[in-house]
Amino acid sequence: MEEKMKTEVERSAMIDTWLEKHRLIYTGATRHPFILSIRDGTIDMTSFKRWLAQDYLFVRSFVPFLSSVLIKAWKESDDNTDMEIILGGMASLSDEISWFKREASKWGVLLTDIIPQKANQDYCRFLESLMSPDVEYTVSITAFWAIEAVYQESFAHCLEDGSKTPPELQETCERWGNTGFGEYCQSLKRIAERKLQKVSDDVLTKAEVLLLRVLEHEVEFWNMSSGGT
Numbered sequence: 001m002e003e004k005m006k007t008e009v010e011r012s013a014m015i016d017t018w019l020e021k022h023r024l025i026y027t028g029a030t031r032h033p034f035i036l037s038i039r040d041g042t043i044d045m046t047s048f049k050r051w052l053a054q055d056y057l058f059v060r061s062f063v064p065f066l067s068s069v070l071i072k073a074w075k076e077s078d079d080n081t082d083m084e085i086i087l088g089g090m091a092s093l094s095d096e097i098s099w100f101k102r103e104a105s106k107w108g109v110l111l112t113d114i115i116p117q118k119a120n121q122d123y124c125r126f127l128e129s130l131m132s133p134d135v136e137y138t139v140s141i142t143a144f145w146a147i148e149a150v151y152q153e154s155f156a157h158c159l160e161d162g163s164k165t166p167p168e169l170q171e172t173c174e175r176w177g178n179t180g181f182g183e184y185c186q187s188l189k190r191i192a193e194r195k196l197q198k199v200s201d202d203v204l205t206k207a208e209v210l211l212l213r214v215l216e217h218e219v220e221f222w223n224m225s226s227g228g229t
């Protein structure tokens with residue numbers, strides 16, 4: 001009894017504990033030079049257009065991943081509201097795809113001709129691996145939260161007082177940096193935290209490892225957008 005309670009205490013706020021433990025990579029993903037260059041107004045527009053085109057492809061791959069999370073919620077969740085929160089995420093992805101199309105046409109980016117770069121291919125392959133039914137709902141929802149949270153934290157940073165985000169990029173930052181998106185990320189985090197309290201140590205370790213993989217892929221995605229590999 002005492003042992004079980006100790007475990008529950010240790011597992012409360014598991015995600016915050018992991019973010020503390022892996023602070024360096026988390027900061028690398030949420031305060032990347034690409035984001036800092038938007039925030040200080042020095043962004044190279046070639047990099048922005050590269051990001052826009054590559055992220056459009058990424059978001060298209062994100063839809064089936066999200067569908068797999070929805071199916072897992074339906075099968076494995078002990079709380080009906082999980083499905084509604086994830087469904088809300090699906091709806092906003094549909095909106096996101098329309099936004100990418102409008103934004104691309106504004107910047108003269110042809111979305112039909114884009115070739116996915118290596119970092120994008122690797123990330124999309126990773127998403128596909130998470131779609132396997134062998135990946136537990138808890139692991140998937142933790143990864144899903146991390147993917148959304150990196151964008152939320154990154155773009156919200158470009159909207160803070162003192163930032164010099166160019167007016168033409170304001171809308172992009174608001175898309176992920178707005179408070180509604182922040183609340184949605186908080187809801188995903190609460191689902192993940194609730195599930196992480198109940199899983200075996202093996203699944204807990206798997207969720208932590210995959211959370212780290214997400215952060216690494218996010219850093220690589222920003223590097224690619226900045227003009228790296």
Ligand SMILES: Cc1ncc(CN)c(N)n1
Binds near residue numbers: 058059150
């Ligand atoms: C690479 C990446 N990561 C996260 C998101 C937020 N859905 C995104 N659009 N692109």
